[in-house]
Amino acid sequence: MRRRELLKSVLAGAALSAVGPLRGVAQAAGETVAWLTWENLAKDDYLAALVEKTGIKIEKSFIGSDDEQFAKLRAGGASSVDLITPGLDKVEFYVASNLLQPLDLAKIPNAAKLYDTFKTTKLGKKDGKTYGIPFYWGINPIVYRADLMDAEPDWSVFFEGEKYKGKLAMRDYALEGIMIAAMYLGIPKDKMFDLGDKELAEVKKALIAQKKLLRTYWTSIGDLTNLYASGEVVCAFSWVPPYYDLTARGLKMGMAKPKAGVIGWCDTIAIPAGVTGAKLDATLKVVDYLLGPDYGKKLAFGGPYAQSTSATRDALPVDQQEKIFIKDLSVMDSFVWKANPPRYTEWVALWNEVKAS
Template sequence: MNRRDLLKTALAGTALGAFGPAFRADAATGILWMTWENLAKDDYLAPFIAANDISLTKTFIGTDDEQFAKLRAGGADSVDLITPGLDKVEYYTASDLLQPIDFARVPNAAKLYDTFKQTPLGKVDGQTYGIPFYWGINPIVYRADLMEAEPDWSVFFEGDAYNGKLAMRDYALEGIMIAAMYLGIPESEMFTMDDRQLAEVKKVLKIQKSKLRTYWNSIGDLTNLFATGEVVCAFSWVPPYYELRAKGIDMGMAKPKEGVIGWCDTIAVPKGVEGARLDAAFALVDYLLGPDYGKMLAVGGPYAQSTSAARDLLSDEQQDKIFVKDLSVMDSFVWKQNPPRYGDWVALWNEVKAS
């Protein structure tokens, strides 16, 4: 996303305060979807609009926290559909902001990949409140022309060959997860680590800090650091891999056997949406999990939806690009969760950075 798109997203996200019941389209046919701008492109939604007597208004978010704050502040009165992260749904349900998904109204949900059917995230007492929508991975991206071999998480903690040429995202949750994976702490314990385990994490994170070129916040800045060779290896999002390969740079993408951080956003319906609005909202949910939308998202994103609806419509190259050609990649996924002691995690992370 370029700066202009970021600005548009920020401005659109702040616009929700102007929406109230008086600003809603006809309640019988109109719905408002609060989501990420890249998911609601006009061409992605055109087939749905053409096939249904439904008017759709979109308002864009900049962060999940922003979306949650607006809904809790009263946005649920004017919003019919939202897009929370799979790991964030529990915040919404704890504040009684969502209603359960009525799967009878979402036939395409039957095509959810098994990983998303089985996940306990997004659920309360066996009911689903956030249905997995689209997903991806955050791997290790590296300059294959400047590294001797494909790295794993140990590159950020061991050896001296790449000191000063490594980068890590400045995000306590992911940074501590990576340290825990490196230490061999199982996923079942990762988000509830005790003081002894956190002390071990802190020790290796201090070693990591001594090896880093930088902690990154902007994926654009990280891409530039890769391009200049100032950074040769980073925990990253996927875009730098494809962007720099397109420019002729030999890039690699590693998915460490110790675990790969997976991410997934969901579709959720605020509590209080009912009648024709609810019918329209679930019609859109079903479309978003269906083949037409899935193919456009895969080609234009490129992102994978959480169902197999569009998979067979994609070329092998397109399937590989969004990680659905070989679904065994999900076997090593560690999904982000909300640690009960996250305040301690943030304090630990900040102490390491300041050391």
């Protein structure tokens, strides 16, 4: 009898351990998770596997900027949102306003697959807790018309490229504009976001000289793409999409990653402070899915963008790995990740003075 009772006990324990995970899925099924994010991240086919496997429904709403997202949450919108997508460098503002809750990484198995760069970053964290987990990332390079330029450019083209005067473009964004000027001037990465009066004066002088060479400060990537296509702009600090878009149209495009540094960007996934109970469990399952292989493959081809985890890396063709910069991860060694300058109000004022000069 003792052996029989022991066997019953063991079988009962095994049954409970098997039912445990299934119960979690059952509890998540039928839950609706409201995700406030960029439109290009929440396509139905990207999320189809999640919905099919878990029964979780995704209610999507879209943002036009990180500032818009932050303002919405501060105005009370957090009560109607379960998941958001803040920039890695912006998470600290949400945390300071008590808008986010720390993430339980034990409930996000795919977080263990984060690339080392994202595991060790101090951004998105406070007091040893993670509030924004790196989600997807990329670079903002120099994109140029290879058929209309003599050689691959570096940052100096935007300050010394007299030959291309009137055919150069910069993004209208103080943070990146000043970062580029700092790289051009040789200011070290570890000092780039804490510029003193002397360095800011040098940056301003360089940016005023730069303005004389520019065709425009762009705000819409669609407008910039059209300027490339018409030949009105031959070289610009850009996002990646115009390179692939125009190459597909048959134009000979180039993408430069200057040795002085490349601006890297990363967005995170974060959960507002008020999400609890079954809703929180469902939201954590969504987070884990977004870091996993099914979503990663869709993003790699549809973006094309790279996840912050290696979940799908080895399953991708080599050419696609190269396309999203994960074939050789040493590319990250040259990245300058965006951070929040203590004197950013002065940076914005400087930028506006340059544009008005």
